[in-house]
Amino acid sequence: MTSKPKILVTGCAGFIGFFVCRRLLEHGAEVVGVDNLNEYYDVNLKRARLAEFEGRAGFRFVKLDVADREGVAGLFGAESFEKVIHLAAQAGVRYSLTNPHAYVDSNLVGFANILESCRHGRVKHLVFASSSSVYGANTQMPFSVREGANHPLSLYAATKRANELMAHCYAHLYGLPCTGLRFFTVYGPWGRPDMALFLFTRAILEGRPIQVFNYGRMRRDFTYIDDIVEGVARVAERIPAPDPAWDGNQHPDGASGVAPYRLYNLGSHHPVELMEFIETLERKLGKTAKKELLPLQEGDVPATYADVEDLVRDTGFAPRTSIEEGIGRFVDWYREYYGV
Numbered sequence: 001m002t003s004k005p006k007i008l009v010t011g012c013a014g015f016i017g018f019f020v021c022r023r024l025l026e027h028g029a030e031v032v033g034v035d036n037l038n039e040y041y042d043v044n045l046k047r048a049r050l051a052e053f054e055g056r057a058g059f060r061f062v063k064l065d066v067a068d069r070e071g072v073a074g075l076f077g078a079e080s081f082e083k084v085i086h087l088a089a090q091a092g093v094r095y096s097l098t099n100p101h102a103y104v105d106s107n108l109v110g111f112a113n114i115l116e117s118c119r120h121g122r123v124k125h126l127v128f129a130s131s132s133s134v135y136g137a138n139t140q141m142p143f144s145v146r147e148g149a150n151h152p153l154s155l156y157a158a159t160k161r162a163n164e165l166m167a168h169c170y171a172h173l174y175g176l177p178c179t180g181l182r183f184f185t186v187y188g189p190w191g192r193p194d195m196a197l198f199l200f201t202r203a204i205l206e207g208r209p210i211q212v213f214n215y216g217r218m219r220r221d222f223t224y225i226d227d228i229v230e231g232v233a234r235v236a237e238r239i240p241a242p243d244p245a246w247d248g249n250q251h252p253d254g255a256s257g258v259a260p261y262r263l264y265n266l267g268s269h270h271p272v273e274l275m276e277f278i279e280t281l282e283r284k285l286g287k288t289a290k291k292e293l294l295p296l297q298e299g300d301v302p303a304t305y306a307d308v309e310d311l312v313r314d315t316g317f318a319p320r321t322s323i324e325e326g327i328g329r330f331v332d333w334y335r336e337y338y339g340v
């Protein structure tokens with residue numbers, strides 16, 4: 001009998017982590033899930049996600065802060081993980097303007113702890129969450145992983161870009177295979193209460209105005225959760241090897257290197273105008289939104305658009321869920337979960 005691969009998923013009580021765990025369990029993996037259950041948003045939602053795994057064979061939850069150096073080392077000392085999918089982080093662009101230290105602790109100290117433990121634990125593949133926000137001031141669309149991403153506009157973005165650089169260094173120095181995924185505005189059932197779709201839905205149903213930034217002149221490559229999970233699962237199966245074609249002289253490609261390291265965009269490749277997104281939501285809710293038009297928020301970018309060529313080439317997968325379908329499924333979940 002072959003033993004099941006043991007996979008560590010950090011941020012398992014979070015939006016994306018929850019779905020990634022579910023997918024891995026469905027495919028027969030043994031999953032250890034770590035989360036510190038912090039109160040950045042409603043902790044009941046995190047607990048409710050975890051409750052879905054109660055009594056489920058193959059899943060174990062460990063409450064742990066990844067910034068706790070001894071705690072992380074202790075976990076890796078006690079368990080042997082084949083792969084690590086690192087999703088725990090302080091998320092959110094806007095919150096990073098007022099709570100910078102939360103990002104330093106979780107995203108920089110926490111990430112260093114994960115890297116060190118993966119190195120000493122001889123993990124075969126570390127897959128970690130980066131973000132489309134690393135493109136910052138870049139304006140050439142679609143955003144390509146091959147281009148530089150050197151002008152972050154928020155500390156959140158800077159910590160995610162730092163993660164990519166730290167991972168490259170560990171891939172190079174210690175041969176730790178690392179893949180970074182730049183997620184583009186993820187939405188869907190069980191989503192994050194601090195993000196636009198959730199905030200809009202709640203406000204519209206309660207008859208309160210929604211805040212529409214940059215006067216609605218925003219384009220986002222909204223990406224449905226199932227597409228994100230499919231991308232994560234496929235990438236996790238592909239352990240990166242050194243890229244023999246990489247050339248440090250002629251415009252070095254930022255997405256690979258002579259180390260076992262890859263970066264991919266994981267976005268729908270179909271940017272949508274914010275107003276179209278809102279109209280779709282209004283239709284699904286059967287209610288019109290009162291709109292408060294506001295300037296662009298500091299730290300935010302007006303547009304995102306993912307080039308997914310490398311993802312398609314290497315995994316054969318491209319996100320495919322339309323916002324019509326995705327928003328519909330979110331609204332169905334929201335109404336059922338909150339009974340409204």
Ligand SMILES: NC(=O)c1ccc[n+]([C@@H]2O[C@H](COP(=O)([O-])OP(=O)(O)OC[C@H]3O[C@@H](n4cnc5c(N)ncnc54)[C@H](O)[C@@H]3O)[C@@H](O)[C@H]2O)c1
Pocket residue numbers: 010011012013014015016017034035036037038046064065066067086087088089090091092105106110129130131132182183184185186187192
């Ligand atoms: N949702 C998106 O649109 C999006 C876009 C780009 C990148 N990302 C990244 O994807 C990952 C998952 O995002 P999400 O949307 O599921 O967010 P989330 O906040 O729902 O999930 C993150 C989880 O990590 C946990 N966590 C935070 N700090 C921790 C720490 N120090 N130790 C242990 N656990 C900790 C939180 O309690 C939470 O449950 C994050 O790294 C995020 O930055 C998300």
